[in-house]
Amino acid sequence: MSDSPESMTAPTPVVSLDDKLALVKRKFAKDSHIEVDQALFRQDTLKAVLFVCPAKVYELNEETGECLVNFENCLECGTCQVAAREYVKWDNPQGGFGVSYALG
Numbered sequence: 379m380s381d382s383p384e385s386m387t388a389p390t391p392v393v394s395l396d397d398k399l400a401l402v403k404r405k406f407a408k409d410s411h412i413e414v415d416q417a418l419f420r421q422d423t424l425k426a427v428l429f430v431c432p433a434k435v436y437e438l439n440e441e442t443g444e445c446l447v448n449f450e451n452c453l454e455c456g457t458c459q460v461a462a463r464e465y466v467k468w469d470n471p472q473g474g475f476g477v478s479y480a481l482g
């Protein structure tokens with residue numbers, strides 16, 4: 379890395395979260411590793427799981443009131459298990475599938 383005055387004042391490139399997420403390598407399993415108890419989801423007035431998942435795995439179907447699960451996007455961070463363990467049953471993806479991170 380250069381210590382020239384130009385390099386010290388160069389702006390840091392801005393990379394959006396979506397661009398960063400696009401760099402995550404995933405191998406999709408056929409079957410979902412996430413199940414949502416729809417009855418309990420409907421009873422949850424806060425529905426925090428719709429907002430806390432960084433990968434936008436959970437979506438509300440406005441017509442049916444069901445929680446849609448885009449399991450292919452999962453980053454395996456565990457946040458949904460903190461926010462909605464009562465009705466989100468999460469398991470590790472099937473062996474050999476899921477995300478792989480460059481640093482483990």
Ligand code: SF4
Binds near residue numbers: 430433454458468
């Ligand atoms: S583990 Fe993380 S990325 Fe995966 S569904 Fe839960 S909150 Fe979303």
